[in-house]
Amino acid sequence: MAEEELIELKFRLSDGTDIGPKKYSPTTTVGAIKELIFVQWPKDKENAPRTISDLKLINAGKILENNRTLAECRVPVGELPGGVTTMHVVVHPPLSDKNGEKQLADSPRKNRCSCSIL
Template identity: 75%
Template sequence: MAGEDSIELKFRLFDGTDIGPSKYDPSTTVASLKEIILARWPQGKEIAPRTINDVKLINAGRILENNHTLAESRVPVGELPGGVITMHVVVHPPQIDKNKEKQLANTSNQNRCSCTIL
């Protein structure tokens, strides 16, 4: 993976800590990078992704798509001699499913108090 055209990346987490830097081939997919991030995720973090779908990678203000390679995502290859590209990692916590959301709404409606002003 560490050829002439390899890309050196580090991943900046939400709290400012980094994973990497490491070198990757331009043909590496974004989904593969996310799997690497999950495997290297620091232990003891309060917020941690469970699957690659919980992770968004942002480079130069754009969210990278899972099925694209680094080259297809327009990550600069060979343009930063000796430079490291920092990608931001955003973790989306799991969403509450619709059934639980309705149950929460129903219980909050039952505990309502109504007042009448005469």
Template identity: 60%
Template sequence: MPEEDLIELKFRLYDGSDIGPFQYSPTSTIAILKERIVADWPKDKKFAPKVANDVKLICAGKILENSRTVGQCKTPFGELPNGVITMHAVVQPSLAKAKSVMLEMSIVSDKIF
């Protein structure tokens, strides 16, 4: 694939640091991006995703679905030619894990009061 067809992305983390930039084909899926984020997540961060489903990617104010492609998510306005697109990477553990943490907190608070 010609280099000019590639889309350059970086991923902004909760503390303002970045992963990337990396170049992706417009046909790459969001799921592939999430796997790359998990693999390249800095080891010194307090919060880290364990699996790709722990990561939510946000671009232009929208949470991106795993089945969408990079090309579908690229907004046609407001970007400079050959510019790097920034996506925000948010760590959000699975719902089952969040429920178990809430249950533990509930049990502890019942014992305290």
């Protein structure tokens, strides 16, 4: 595979730290990328994902679907050849039961990360 065909990505965590950059094939799926992020997740982080399904990847303001490839998810507008694309990683564990929802609703609001894409 030619060098210029690879997509260089880095992944921005909610605290502003990054995983990467690293080059990936355009045929790599979002699910495979999530697996790599899960394995490389810094062990000292408080808000660590428990499973791969806890991770959400965001590119150009859209949550990426696991079965899509990087080529399908890329937004070519504004990208420079040879540049690094930054994707945001959000940890969002699914609520499994009604008790978890009640505890979440009753708990005081904590400061949470929010991203604004300008």
